[in-house]
Amino acid sequence: MSKGKLYGVGVGPGESDLITLKAYRLIQDADKIICPSRKKGVKSIALQIIEPHLTEKSELVEMEFPMIAIEANREELEAKWQENAQEINSYLEAGDNVVFITLGDAMVFSTYAYVLDFLLEEGIDVETVSGIPSFCNLAAKINVSLTQGEESLAVTSMTQSIEEIRAILDIHDNIVIMKVSAGSEIIAEELEKRGLENNFTLISNIGMETENKTTDINDLKQKIPYLSTMLIKKNVKFN
């Protein structure tokens, strides 16, 4: 029996019909579908997205990926990733084709990218399949371009240092901030300092029933949902 193949598949930002034809086919044909979960028993958003596409024979494997800060917990996390990579490898050795699902695009701030490095080191054959990133979907929903003409776009995350975020706010006209919940008050302050309090749109839980959009700076001063993405455009007033 030949060894199976692993596919790392981005399932897009939230709506079930925003996965690619390739992702759909791979999910339908998979022997095993790895569903990363931040805690055993908690159904991930990625799994909710593909649920309508599962077949009777779809075999789901829940795999725990703790959502803790990487730099502070590198040793613990790497041990866990290694363990997960070995489990995946055991399925491949048994001849299974395995799909690893991941929210949004597989290569933008994903846990998958960390696991991928371990898999590649073990010589595992992996094919990554792109998904729609949340920020593209945000721009589509509000009918405003991310970047055009002679502008540029920065994609950052509130897990970055504030110094770097300030530098990014200085040089780019268009800025996407992911994981805004890690510091929404800080970003509110930066926007106010720059007179940009009307120049952003924040979308939380994009594509889900609880999706919410705001352009009100005061909303950033309260607790916002974990899955929140912001687009700042210096040349566009959103309210």
Next chain:
Amino acid sequence: MSKGKLYGVGVGPGESDLITLKAYRLIQDADKIICPSRKKGVKSIALQIIEPHLTEKSELVEMEFPMIAIEANREELEAKWQENAQEINSYLEAGDNVVFITLGDAMVFSTYAYVLDFLLEEGIDVETVSGIPSFCNLAAKINVSLTQGEESLAVTSMTQSIEEIRAILDIHDNIVIMKVSAGSEIIAEELEKRGLENNFTLISNIGMETENKTTDINDLKQKIPYLSTMLIKKNVKFN
């Protein structure tokens, strides 16, 4: 008869199975499919991507969008976009559902985004549907993340000024450069100056039969194909 609806649909970077389920359904159901072309009679890449998904009843409308510098030719271009917007509106008035296809994501450096502004001004009901941007697909093909952890990503184009590109090269660890053909020698020089000559991957004609990948700085000093996207990663050596 009620007025039709317009869908601006990103068809992804090149492979026909990298369009979304939603794009597939809209293309199959469309009364008219607007195929932007840089010159009458030249079949666009976007059309080549969706060709396998067309049905016998698919009605294609070729629409010319000159590929000339925007700032220098704004008046001529705006007149053309206005004309195109009016033609689209006439189909909608006739009750047709219209799909406007666009390469990659609809909101990243697309002509569609310019036309969109004219359509919205005319009160036309438009829904934008996201597609996979070329840079996500590039990262997937080489199994390297675009950005992770505490890093950020810049997405820029060689149509930007060199001063801005230099500032971006200074502050970001990960940089995507689109439309590299507009100045590949200049970017080669900047990479060499920074000791980054082994830290990039360039993919041309991604997803097509003529797809080509290089990590050799000397290849940047020759003419490269129009559709070329580069990923620079300061922390990764590609050769």
